[in-house]
Amino acid sequence: MxxxxxxxxxxxxxxxxxxxxxxxxxxxxxxxxxxxxxxxxxxxxxxxxxxxxxxxxxxxxxxxxxxxxxxxxxxxxDFAPIGYFILDTEGLICDLNFTGAEMLGEKRFSFLKTDFKLFISKESHTIFSRFFERIFCDAEKVSCKITLGYNDRLARQVYLEGLVIENEQECLLSVIDISHFKN
Structure with a gap:
């Protein structure tokens, strides 16, 4: 029918x-x-x-x-205890929740259309680039550990999981602060 x-x-x-x-x-x-x-x-x-x-x-x-x-x-x-980010294929922030904004240290909507890579420490750029590429290539959940930190902001270790959404034009990242855990 x-x-x-x-x-x-x-x-x-x-x-x-x-x-x-x-x-x-x-x-x-x-x-x-x-x-x-x-x-x-x-x-x-x-x-x-x-x-x-x-x-x-x-x-x-x-x-x-x-x-x-x-x-x-x-x-x-919006109110999840972990950070959520929606990134487009270029890595620009399309949406994020309050916890994600708090992790980056600014107000939530000031980050829209900002490159997420700007908030990643230089040491973690290569890891994040491979991780981000795999999200869109593998089309399955991918994870990694990186350090968020930019300018004089406090660096924090985070665990990322990413997954493709919206007809493979965006990905959802969950970001968990693990800096208070001992390795």
Whole structure:
């Protein structure tokens, strides 16, 4: 069944339910001087009104589901205890959570479209470059340990895991601060 057939089937189902409600509730208000054409139009308007009410109810239910999903996403991504970064194929930061921004030492949205490599210590550039290349080549979860640190910012050891998302045009990095663990 293709999209048009499915859409038509859904419309037919809605219409049948609406017609059933009109019949059950005897909604048609017939005036003695109404022509048969006016009666048909009135019935059609009542059916369409019920269809719209049913669609509105369905939209409200869908909106509630979407709101719950958004709240869950926000909690899982934005407030996670580990850093999350979404990078494009060039390594530019497309999105990050609050913990990720805290790891880099600035406000969250000041990093958008910034090259993630700028925050990696010089000693870790080669490791990160290989890691980043493998993410897009292997198309599977890849991991490594590097040191975040730039300018006079405190360097910290982190464990990275990366995975390709969004039609292989972006990757998701999870970043865990391991600097307080003993090797």
């Amino acid at each position: 293709n999209y048009k057939q499915l859409n038509s089937s859904i419309r037919d189902d809605l219409r049948q339910k609406a017609e059933k409600q009109v019949n059950e509730k005897h909604l048609q208000i017939v005036k003695p001087n109404m022509s048969s054409e006016e009666k048909k139009l009135l019935r059609e308007v009542q059916i369409l009104q019920i269809i719209l009410e049913m669609q509105n109810e369905e939209l409200q239910q869908t909106n509630e589901v979407v709101e719950k999903a958004l709240k869950k996403y926000t909690m899982l991504f």
